[in-house]
Amino acid sequence: MSMPSVLRDVRSGVIGILPIALAAVPFGLLLGSEAVRRGLSPAEISLMSLIVFAGSAQFLTVSIWSHPAPWASLALAAFLINLRHVLMSASLSPKLKDFRKSQKVLVAFLLADEIWALNEKRAMKQPITPGFYFGAALGLYVIWLAATVAGTVLGETLPAPETIGFDFVFAALFISLVTGFAKTWRALSVVITSLVASLLFKSFFGGTGFIVAGGLAGMIAAALLPPERKVGL
């Protein structure tokens, strides 16, 4: 692969993630200020964004943080809320043909929801390349870290994300991706099964298990249904 094509891929990765990363800024700010309120130091929450890099797990654990930190239950909480990444990485795995093993080690470290979603979208049209993946992933990583640090300083002077509708950006991104995927009856059945199963699971059991429950239900539906038939959706 020649140099310019790598740079082109990096650029399209950065451009692809930029709007999503900017939408994550208010959440990074909120996380930073929330962490300080819960008694974590700016250095500690920055370390968390630096080595955990998982928005929903960070929000959840910060909200239940106590001192001295109960490391086992916090790690278990992070593990449970991140279980969906098992499915995400398994789905992405065969689409990373251009990656060396050593690169996949880093791919896994940076596999946040948004990065996974953007690359699944890319994989529908063209191969995922290291330039594209790391351009997008490092773009989000740097912005997330900077927003977390800034949040510890700015604290309560910040507007809440919902006052400017930014809390809906993540949902809107995922909805637009789902409409891209759900172009066959089969895929549509998967979406409906997953929707119903995750809502039922959530209303019966609460917690965060609904993501994996809904995902598995959709996968089971896909396994049971006959092969694809195009519809004009």
Place this chain on the structure above:
Amino acid sequence: MSLDPATVMAIIAMAFATYATRISGFIIGPYLPEQGRLKQALDAVPAAVLTAVIAPTLFNSPAELCAAVVTAIAARRLPALGAIALGVGAVLLGRHFLGPW
């Protein structure tokens, strides 16, 4: 800048827990079948998991549900960014004019 040992320990444990979930798919990846029922199930992961992640959000309030419909319709005609912008606009309007359930 202070680092409490128990807090640092917890953060490192969280990092390992998170990394374990993210690397596991790449470890089992080569052993996954390339055809058959399990392959069909794996192909459905993007649609199934994306849907499950956001499902509860959609039913938070009438505003969110309406905005979700707007986003889905817009996404069939516009690039993702346009659909997201319309969705955010719709949720702001909805929160202004529609109440809770």
